[in-house]
Amino acid sequence: MNLIAVLIALAIIIVAFKFNVFLGIAVAIVTIGVGIYNFLPTYYAINGNKAFEIGDEDHAREWYKKACETGRANVKLKSSYAYVLLRTGYADEAEKVLDPIIRVKGLAPEKKNELSHRGEALRMMRQIMEKKL
Numbered sequence: 001m002n003l004i005a006v007l008i009a010l011a012i013i014i015v016a017f018k019f020n021v022f023l024g025i026a027v028a029i030v031t032i033g034v035g036i037y038n039f040l041p042t043y044y045a046i047n048g049n050k051a052f053e054i055g056d057e058d059h060a061r062e063w064y065k066k067a068c069e070t071g072r073a074n075v076k077l078k079s080s081y082a083y084v085l086l087r088t089g090y091a092d093e094a095e096k097v098l099d100p101i102i103r104v105k106g107l108a109p110e111k112k113n114e115l116s117h118r119g120e121a122l123r124m125m126r127q128i129m130e131k132k133l
Contacts, residue, residue, distance in 0.1 A: 041067040045077050048084070057088045068097070075101055
């Protein structure tokens with residue numbers, strides 16, 4: 001969450017407490033719930049990063065999958081998931097994760113370019129892995 005959103009939430013909570021303590025508590029609980037809901041993909045990605053760093057690529061793949069299944073995963077998270085999929089031998093699934101991202105309309109040109117290169121690299125890595133098997 002960015003700083004402006006946090007400040008707005010705090011202001012709303014303070015105003016709610018000024019009207020009524022119970023209203024303030026209710027608004028605070030809802031705000032915390034929304035914060036947790038919005039943070040879940042990041043939480044899953046952090047766990048995926050930790051698992052990947054210690055070499056547990058299977059658990060990393062599971063955490064990244066959870067993050068993507070929330071429906072709120074950003075482009076960076078999805079590309080990280082695709083990378084882990086590729087590393088663990090799931091090239092077809094990695095391509096399925098990256099393809100919709102590359103085709104998104106309205107994505108900043110530099111992001112599209114970056115993902116296009118990743119997509120090409122993914123295809124090349126897939127071809128290399130198929131030749132090794």
